[in-house]
Amino acid sequence: MDLIEIFQQVINGLSRGAIYALIAVGFAIIVNVLKFSNFAHGGVLGISAYAGYLASSQFNLSFIPVVLIGMVTGAIVAVLVEFIAFRWIRMQKGQLVYFFVTSVTMLMLLEQILVIRFGSFFDTYPYDLIKVKFINIGELSISVTYLISLAVTIVAFGLLIYVFKKTKIGIAIRAASNDMTTTSLMGINTGMVIIAAFVVSGMMGGISGVLFGISTSLSPQIGQVVVKGFIASVLGGLGSLTGVAVAAVALGLIEVFLVSTIGSGYSPVVIFALMIAFLLLRPQGFAGVSFTDKA
Amino acid sequence: MLEINHLHSGYNKIKVLEDINIQVPDGKIVVVIGRNGAGKSTLLNTISGLVKISSGSIMLDGEKLPPTPHRIVARGITQIPEGRRVFPSLTIEENLIMGGYLATASEIQKRTLEVFETFPILKERFHQQAGTLSGGEQQMLAMGRGMMANPRILLLDEPSLGLAPLIFTQVFELVQQLNEERNMTIVLVEQNASIALNMADYAYVLEDGKIVIEGTGKDLVVDPRVKAAYLGGVVEE
Numbered sequence: 001m002d003l004i005e006i007f008q009q010v011i012n013g014l015s016r017g018a019i020y021a022l023i024a025v026g027f028a029i030i031v032n033v034l035k036f037s038n039f040a041h042g043g044v045l046g047i048s049a050y051a052g053y054l055a056s057s058q059f060n061l062s063f064i065p066v067v068l069i070g071m072v073t074g075a076i077v078a079v080l081v082e083f084i085a086f087r088w089i090r091m092q093k094g095q096l097v098y099f100f101v102t103s104v105t106m107l108m109l110l111e112q113i114l115v116i117r118f119g120s121f122f123d124t125y126p127y128d129l130i131k132v133k134f135i136n137i138g139e140l141s142i143s144v145t146y147l148i149s150l151a152v153t154i155v156a157f158g159l160l161i162y163v164f165k166k167t168k169i170g171i172a173i174r175a176a177s178n179d180m181t182t183t184s185l186m187g188i189n190t191g192m193v194i195i196a197a198f199v200v201s202g203m204m205g206g207i208s209g210v211l212f213g214i215s216t217s218l219s220p221q222i223g224q225v226v227v228k229g230f231i232a233s234v235l236g237g238l239g240s241l242t243g244v245a246v247a248a249v250a251l252g253l254i255e256v257f258l259v260s261t262i263g264s265g266y267s268p269v270v271i272f273a274l275m276i277a278f279l280l281l282r283p284q285g286f287a288g289v290s291f292t293d294k295a
Numbered sequence: 296m297l298e299i300n301h302l303h304s305g306y307n308k309i310k311v312l313e314d315i316n317i318q319v320p321d322g323k324i325v326v327v328i329g330r331n332g333a334g335k336s337t338l339l340n341t342i343s344g345l346v347k348i349s350s351g352s353i354m355l356d357g358e359k360l361p362p363t364p365h366r367i368v369a370r371g372i373t374q375i376p377e378g379r380r381v382f383p384s385l386t387i388e389e390n391l392i393m394g395g396y397l398a399t400a401s402e403i404q405k406r407t408l409e410v411f412e413t414f415p416i417l418k419e420r421f422h423q424q425a426g427t428l429s430g431g432e433q434q435m436l437a438m439g440r441g442m443m444a445n446p447r448i449l450l451l452d453e454p455s456l457g458l459a460p461l462i463f464t465q466v467f468e469l470v471q472q473l474n475e476e477r478n479m480t481i482v483l484v485e486q487n488a489s490i491a492l493n494m495a496d497y498a499y500v501l502e503d504g505k506i507v508i509e510g511t512g513k514d515l516v517v518d519p520r521v522k523a524a525y526l527g528g529v530v531e532e
């Protein structure tokens with residue numbers, strides 16, 4: 001590989017990593033608040049990816065509205081999943097494993113809805129959704145799709161940081177991640193906090209679904225990319241959203257390099273091996289500081 | 296006036312509280328003492344709506360309390376739970392904002408300044424994560440966070456637990472100050488019986504989920520049964 005090629009791979013890797021970061025953070029928000037791995041997030045992502053696809057292919061909407069539709073769809077589907085599936089388990093104070101099993105079931109259900117509606121084919125977003133394909137700087141040609149994904153991700157993260165640091169409900173979501181019971185003792189309606197967490201998580205999932213759909217292709221199984229979010233949130237050290245985002249970007253970069261060197265067949269093997277090695281060396285993840293109450 | 300009548304409560308099949316009757320008149324300090332496992336925290340958590348009432352009632356001004364913790368806080372009853380329970384990954388500032396969740400932005404600002412006056416250390420550490428505070432500092436934050444709600448009735452669960460004598464004197468002084476200056480009603484649960492009883496208008500002794508002795512704070516300090524069981528035979532201090 002020459003320098004130009006490496007630079008292009010870095011851009012590809014960063015943009016892929018950025019999308020993974022969105023997926024991972026949307027996934028980790030629910031892990032933090034409800035303490036279970038919510039694989040239904042993949043289904044939210046998949047439905048939103050197709051919503052964006054319909055908006056662009058049937059209604060000829062342009063890029064920004066398509067992303068917004070994906071975001072809104074994600075929020076709605078995530079809240080619906082909470083209402084239909086998780087709420088009942090919460091009411092009965094069910095064990096975490098029930099949440100987990102239910103979330104996997106919801107992922108399959110949402111996938112099946114896509115199969116019924118779209119068949120199990122590959123679709124692609126309209127070719128002209130992004131008009132200019134490449135920016136050429138000398139010998140370097142950079143994919144505009146990747147740059148836009150990167151930009152959208154940065155805006156989405158800016159929004160997320162604002163919500164979590166500056167709004168009362170955002171801080172309450174973080175408080176609930178620390179200690180749900182004590183959060184309720186503050187006069188906070190924890191039911192609303194959980195719904196808010198699903199809204200925020202769903203928005204992130206929706207945006208990531210559209211971006212991932214645009215930069216790859218669509219199939220009803222697109223939601224299974226949530227596994228990447230899962231990996232990143234484990235590597236990042238559950239609890240720290242920054243750690244999770246950093247791990248996701250690293251994962252994207254590593255993956256793009258592996259695919260371009262050893263091919264897409266072996267790269268998942270290497271990634272899982274790396275993940276296990278990393279967790280053996282640093283079980284607390286990238287960020288790995290979590291404060292526990294002092295007795 | 297907070298009235299607890301024939302209250303029974305517990306966890307699933309475990310019965311903890313049995314036939315509890317407690318009256319908390321406005322503006323008074325009511326103390327509940329009892330050994331480990333007597334049911335003190337269960338009592339406060341039942342008032343706060345975290346533990347379900349199996350039978351009996353808890354009335355505020357003759358009206359039943361709402362069924363959920365956040366609506367009970369909205370009625371003016373705030374608990375500072377046992378073991379501080381600050382939000383470790385939130386900053387001091389964010390912990391205080393959560394304490395004042397139901398207040399307006401300007402009230403939050405005003406109350407934050409009051410908390411700083413009481414606990415200057417919290418001002419110095421404003422942007423530090425609460426998990427990095429020492430145990431004593433965390434108790435100050437827990438108190439400050441409770442003050443942010445500016446409740447009508449403040450429930451305190453063993454605020455002296457694990458504190459150095461100097462700090463817990465400060466905590467008890469603050470409790471009395473909140474009672475005198477703001478007319479805040481206090482329900483204080485303690486194992487540090489002598490100090491608590493000395494500041495109590497009225498006190499109850501809880502044993503094995505039942506009220507076994509009650510009376511004014513002054514009466515209980517000199518009660519031989521209380522002396523023998525809770526004041527270590529001789530009055531400390």
Ligand SMILES: Nc1ncnc2c1ncn2[C@@H]1O[C@H](COP(=O)(O)OP(=O)(O)OP(=O)(O)O)[C@@H](O)[C@H]1O
Pocket residue numbers: 306309311329330331332333334335336337338377486
């Ligand atoms: N979540 C729970 N589930 C089941 N039993 C519980 C639970 N919490 C407390 N208990 C039981 O209820 C009884 C009373 O506990 P509680 O915490 O109210 O005691 P306490 O008087 O506050 O004690 P301490 O002074 O140690 O804080 C104990 O026997 C305890 O084991």
Ligand SMILES: [Mg+2]
Pocket residue numbers: 335336337377452
């Ligand atoms: Mg207790």
